[in-house]
Amino acid sequence: MSLPTATRVLSPDELDLLELALGGGSPLPAARLLGHDGGPVTLTDAENTPLAVLDDGGARPVKPLARAAGPHWEPALRRPADDVRAGLAAARDVVAVVVDEPPTRAEAGALPAVVAGADAVLLLVPAARHTPRPGAVGAPALVRAAQALADRLDVTAHVVVVPWPAAGGVGAAGALDRDGVAARYGATRATRLADHRDAATRDRVARLATLWTDEVAALYPEPVAREVVRAATAASRRGAVVLLTGLSGSGKSTVARALAAELDDEGLHTTLLDGDEVRHHLSKGLGFDRASRELNVERIGYVASLVARHGGIALAAPIAPFASGRARVRELAEAAGAAFVLVHVSTPLEVCEARDRKGLYARARRGEIPDFTGISSPYEAPDDADVVVDTSVTDVPDAVATVRAALLSALGA
Structure with missing residues (x-):
């Protein structure tokens, strides 16, 4: 399928809306959800991966949306609304209970009465892509809490836990009401668990x-x-900079995003500096020659060191192909008094090229992209990495666990 020339990079909230629309979970057309008012447009993520084509007829998927790690991303739980609804087709009374706050003993005690008489119970957990506000309990913890509720709920009804891509923005996202979304997942009625909390x-x-x-x-x-x-x-925790380096398509961003979500869930607030997003905002206009690449990596290192200087954890995931650039990031981090962890995502070139979600390797092979790392520009594999992971043989949760352990060790935790 040939793609339209017009493109639109979706924000995290818009990616949630697209996932919802493609899965049948939105009561509104995708064009209206995303404020579309013109001809066909290719919708991409921040890494410029084409995900769908949007036109007056709706959204047509091109490639699957990227998944991260954590219970809120488990395929067995985070299912399209069409699939969930089909599985509940035989149930006459389906109550959806939205679990968007940690349930207290009061709500847990009230839940059996709330779902009394239902044939099936949907515990819907908002699981948005955007980073939760500091101090908020995130989607991974809410999913675990909902699963614990489901395990202890003594009813004859079929109980299903479903994380749903709940966009947290305003505008188009505001048009998504709880009852409408719940109905698309198969619910005949809906309620919010926290609304059953007593005044005391x-x-x-x-x-x-x-x-x-x-x-x-x-x-x-x-x-x-x-x-x-x-x-x-x-008295704040010592900050840290984690630099993930590797070829395009190696899995750096995927591991970094999953690690950021896990650390946020544990109360270790993180700032994610992904290579493509930094290029768009911080280093717009820079080329891909060696000097430009080095400047881009140094800018990332400088911002990361500022985050770490004040006790934060910065996760940076550029390609960072040159040893001198990575050494500069280490120097900036250590000058800020921060821990530094260098992670080499060592996925082989042939695997990265086979993934090629953005079609960049194919273009580089045709000579359309000069100075492309691994093809027409060198990648200097680090010999000083604290962690080496190969995502072709190590799955994302295990890679995250390995990096997390190295980080906590560096922090003395």
């Missing part, structure tokens, strides 16, 4: 955020309390 529990949850500071204020005189709060605020 709501008050206790609201006070959690200030419980420590309230206790400090009660224990100490005001001038002393200020000093205690100041000292606690200043």
Whole structure:
């Protein structure tokens, strides 16, 4: 299928909307969801991988959307709405319960009454691609919580946990109402579990955020309390920079995204500096000659060091083909007092070329892309990597676990 020349790079929220629309989970046409008002356009992700063609007739898939790791990405759970609905076709009464906050004992106790009489129960967990706000419990933890609820729910109804791509933006995303989406997944009625929280529990949850500071204020005189709060605020975790380097298509971004989600879920707030996105925002206009590549990597290293200097964890996933550029990132990180972990994603060239989601290797082989790493420009494999993973023989969860262990070791955790 030939693709239209017009392209549109989708944001994380728009990728959620596209996934929802392609899977049948949206009650609205894909064109309306994505604000489409013209001729055919190719929809791509931030790595410029063509995912679908959108026109007045709707969205036609081109390539599968990339998946990350974690329970909210398990294919057995994160199923298209059409598949979920088909599996519940025999059920007359299907109640969808949206689990978008950690359920307290109060909601867990109320759940059997909420689903009483239903033939099937859908525990719908919003699992958006965008990074949750600091301190929020993310989709992986909510899916695990929903699975625990399902295991302990003593009802005769069939219980299904489904993470759904809940776009968190405004505008088009605001048109997606809970009841409409739930109906597309096969529900005949829908409710939000947190709405069944009693007033006393709501008050206790609201006070959690200030419980420590309230206790400090009660224990100490005001001038002393200020000093205690100041000292606690200043005592932050040592920051870190994790640099993932490898050929295009090696799996760097996939591993980095999955690791970022896992660390966020554990409360270790991360900043993801993906190669293609940085090129678009921070290094727009740079070429792909050696000097431009080195400058791009140095810019990434500088931003990463700023994040790490203030106790954050920066995950950077450029190709970073030259040893001198990677050494500069290490130098910037260590100057900021941060831990540094170099990860070589060593997936062989032939595997990367076979994946070729963006069609770049084929174009480079035809001479259409000059200075393409691995084809017409060299890649200097690191001999100082802290971690080496090959995604052709190691799956993403295992790769994430290996990098995570090296990171925590570097942090002394």
